Amino acid sequence: MALRSDQSTTRDSREKITIRNVSRSYGSTRALADVSASVAAGEFCCIVGPSGCGKTTLLRAIAGLDDPDGGSILVDGDPIAGPGLDRGMVFQEYALFPWRTVRGNVRFGLDRPACDCPDCGARVRELVDLVGLDGFEDAYPKELSGGMKQRVGIARALAPDPEILLMDEPFGSVDARTRDRLHAELLDIWSQTGQTVVFVTHDIDEAVTLADRVIVMDADPGTVQLTLSIDLGRPRERTSRDFVDYVARIRDELGSPVDDV
């Protein structure tokens, strides 16, 4: 059994994302209180914690969608200035453009500011294929199930080939079986693209299933409680002894019951 608090075990010494003393308040609520963390290049990092722990705020700050009150966020050593194509985002409620077909949604990021890929049509086909939606290119989002919508969301975020993929509880609204399949596919895609992934969830099982490293946050004020490397091979068995131990360790850290759905 290899449970240890992570300080020294980054797989890659190169820091992709650096979060330094970030704070963010909404009125009297301190969503983030002096949060520092880092994510290594190519790492699959999960941020887990109860509702209100600021995990989504932190992810939105990395995306450049939210301005922290204090502290700084660096990507490759440079402070971020707003959203950018180097960071793709997958949203909890999909946020697909309902007036665009699957193809149109996936293509959206390729057309900004102007297409510079040699063959955008081929790139879109490749992505649609990657997320297993071939045959649905001309479907509108309303015609798709939740799981399929999120596949489109992932393909759309991957299209501009971002170095970082930010995912905000992306599988929170799909049923358990679909979620398992999407987990496997996401890991498969990640192993092909080698992107740095930051994945927010409140589901400890999900975090331990996916992550190289888990950042555990607690609420009120939002702080980092623990970072933990998950030294298990993939695919991971949820019933295995080590898996259960990791889950228990995180659950203990959070103390009070976590609303894991």
Add this chain to the structure above:
Amino acid sequence: MSTRTDTGSNAVVAGSFEGDLRRYLCGLGGLLAFLLVWWVGAMATRPSYLVPGPLDSIRAFIDLFATSTAIVVPVWGSRLILPTGFAHLAQTLFHYIPGLLLGASCGISLGLAMGWNGALDDWLRPLVRGLRPIPPLAWIVFAIVWFGIYHTGAAFIVFVGAFWINFYGAYGGIEGVSSDLTDAASTLGVERDLSMLKLVALPSAAPQVSTGFRTSIGRCWMIVVGAELFGAPGVGYEIINASNNLAMATSVAYMFLISLAFLCMDVGFRLLERRVLAWR
């Protein structure tokens, strides 16, 4: 699993076909029952002009197309001879169409601008709230003193009516643009405000803009008839003109005509909407 889904969808299709048939039959039944009540009521009423019967009304409707009337086309000034019903309908359309299109364009433009631009919204909101409750027909006094109660005056009234409905359609549409969608667009490289408006806000607001316009088609028919009761030429004027001669069946015939004209426009627009907004 898949079998169950298939049966389910078949059942839905079959159910909807039977449901449609049933609804058509019910609708037809309701219509026939109404005609019967109308017919009996008209027979029983004396003097007979108080309630013209369905047969008299239909005869009067046919008569509208048996005679011809000459009208003057505004702006061009040329004379046009058409079957009487079409002639008066055309007169109405001469002010209805420009009023509707101009009012809708201005209303939609202002609605989009105020919905998108917070500063403009702050400046104009109290003014809009104050002007909005004034019924379009109240402006008839200004229509008369500014334009005279002819095509221009009536078009002005229609303009006012179309303006507000379309304004609120567009304003609400822009206000309802989800921040999730603008966030998604930001992360996908949309930087300029104008690009966001064009790529996200406008398509997202389109259904509400469209609903606003469709509502204004109907509302403007009510308004245009109101304006014509004050003397602008057209089907509304003919309703009151016929009743002045106690030719109530002819008044009813013009009511039919208005109803048909509205139905054609509404159905036409719905078909267009279904094609353009197929994603909805």
